[in-house]
Amino acid sequence: MSPQQGPVPDPSWRHGQAALLPVPPRELIVGVAHDARSGAALEWAAAEAAARNVPLRIVHAFRLPTLTDAWAALSVPAQSAVALEAAQHVLHDSMCHALKVVPDLEVSTHPHNGSGIDALLTQGTTDALLVVGAGAQQTAWALLRGSTATRIAEKARTPLVAVTLAERPSPGSSQGRVVVGVSQVGSPLDALGFAFDAARRRSTGLTAVRAWSPLTPDLRRGKNAIAEREQREHLRRLLRPYEEAFPDVEVRHRVLPVGAVEALMNEAGGASLLVLGSRGHRGLLGGSSGHVRRALLSQVHTPVAIVPARRARGTRLGLVGSRNH
CATH class of the missing domain: 3.40.50.12370 (Rossmann fold)
Known part of the structure; x- marks a missing residue:
């Protein structure tokens, strides 16, 4: 048979x-974690965007405090300012990293209040290429096994690239x-x-x-x-x-x-x-x-x-x- x-x-x-x-993407969107130095995905995305002659958008997800944090040492508005400032710092470092790879690359940044999944799904369109990668404590493979990138890929209407590079594959x-x-x-x-x-x-x-x-x-x-x-x-x-x-x-x-x-x-x-x-x-x-x-x-x-x-x-x-x- x-x-x-x-x-x-x-x-x-x-x-x-x-x-x-x-269908060629009109932009690349890469999600970055707290450790901007773990930039395998960022470097891959910057090089790919340059090769395709499309802009790169860097997205970082963070959480604004809620009213349930009212008894914390800082007020909710103060905590919100601290959280947003930390997110902007991650994005700034990431943009500098990308521009070291491709100095004349068109780069934009976007802080997203919410989960990393929502960050990429809401930013990504059908004419984008999504990229996820390794952070300091969580590799792209761990994200996939833990369902973050799996859920992105299952819901996304555009290709997703998961990047983590071994030092000596x-x-x-x-x-x-x-x-x-x-x-x-x-x-x-x-x-x-x-x-x-x-x-x-x-x-x-x-x-x-x-x-x-x-x-x-x-x-x-x-x-x-x-x-x-x-x-x-x-x-x-x-x-x-x-x-x-x-x-x-x-x-x-x-x-x-x-x-x-x-x-x-x-x-x-x-x-x-x-x-x-x-x-x-x-x-x-x-x-x-x-x-x-x-x-x-x-x-x-x-x-x-x-x-x-x-x-x-x-x-x-x-x-x-x-x-x-």
Whole structure:
């Protein structure tokens, strides 16, 4: 029995390859924590904004005191002034940090009274790219595992990049490249376009990784070989429109008879970017794959882009992390 196959792009798409291109963001929005020196995300966002020739907006969330604080040593208005001044200080330091990375970058700042989730969701629009990263005590991966960035990604209508960089990341097979996972079941097409566009912008190659589960009994080795050929052919057909739309991007196809975590871990160490798809209210990478997401985000020390579906395509393709992957 052949593995379940998702639909592939119709060749008639060739007349409208522009539909495969991601909608370019008009600005980058990065959330910063109290420790502006832990600026991996800020540096990544500044460099990305400069490369895209778009402005950078720096957002910091803080909490104004409420009337329940009336018995505190300071009055509520005095506490409010202190809280706002502290937030402005964080934003000022962050802006200076960004301008050290890109001196002529257009930068604005915004203090937000509320949670970090609300800060990015209310500031972010459908034509923005959101960025979160590490603070002094909480890395981007901890934020994702703890649901802050997960909730942002599930609710956001725009891509989110989680950035934390290891000092010496263990190199994978696709070091310096863009890696995107591809699975067998429905999920957004937009992540593929985002990944190809990212590879072209970085003048690097793209590695498309497809994990699949072979039939286990040894007596089925022949069927496994047939199934693997089908997987490779399906991946080739799936990627063909993107390879035609991005002819200057060198593409590697990886079809591996292992789980999604192992497959992507082998490729993504030291990668320029790892791209995953999001299904919005159904959760990142879909259904029962929360363990896959958590495992990847806690172990792969490279920027991870989580790309939601933004428009109907008339066909559905999958990104790694669905079902048993």
